[in-house]
Amino acid sequence: MKKTIFIFSALTIALLVLFQLSKYTYMSGDISIEIIIAVIAIIFFFIGAYLRTKTAKKEMIAESGINHKKIEELGISKREYEVLVQIGKGLSNQEIAESLFLSESTVKTHVSNLLIKLDAKRRTQALQKAKELQILSQ
Amino acid sequence: MKKTIFIFSALTIALLVLFQLSKYTYMSGDISIEIIIAVIAIIFFFIGAYLRTKTAKKEMIAESGINHKKIEELGISKREYEVLVQIGKGLSNQEIAESLFLSESTVKTHVSNLLIKLDAKRRTQALQKAKELQILSQ
DNA sequence: CCGGGACTCATACTAAAGTACCAAAAGCAT
């Protein structure tokens, strides 16, 4: 919201500056009014497109954003979450162990805890629930 | 591409029309040049924003679509694909068998074939690859 | 009619995955 106000203020100021500029150049008679208007139109066209891109990106991030609150709520620890991410990549326990420099036993412990915390019976179900809860990037 | 050309043509025409309009109104002396410029700026601001929104939406749709061609290319049959969808829901072979009215043996056969066709070693890896290939809805 | 692909199912096996329980070291806050 603060940013929106800031952007609109900046836009208004920019508009006023352009008015003064156009007035001056028009008075001097060097540049035709058509070109000034064209430049202004193009500038504002791209400003509009740029702002939409920014807000669209924000929406995308908000949609695909990871819900850190829910991770905490479920009591999932850092290490457990790292294991969850590797599961999402389709790795086996042994492969996860190698990628995180752990023994397979430790990975199994983490996986078991994850299954309890996500209320799942299998790792595939854990993945499905994690995506449902927006804990994992799709 | 055709649409892009069309949009730019329309934009150019609109610009020219506005020029003529502004010239006329300026000559008549009724409306100040500032207001004309402001209106043009606002109009083009929203045109830019609108076009960005449209292209962003198109990108989203293109991303979330299921690639039926790739399913065919990989030689995945109807029944195999149904099993794949159930795997994505986090079901076990036994549960898939019940939901599709099959024996567990049949499900295992389908899963094995899927793993070969998707070049995966585990069902979780198959899911990851399926999503990568945009075969499964995220 | 017949070969081939898709679908179904079974058995027997190996390899992962997951459970249960225990335990020690490390990090952290009161």
Place this chain on the structure above:
DNA sequence: ATGCTTTTGGTACTTTAGTATGAGTCCCGG
């Protein structure tokens, strides 16, 4: 310092998952 949680690891066990192989049924195109 002393609990507390996290992280790590182990053993022993059960359950699923996945492989290999064979085989019967159904449907479709040549």
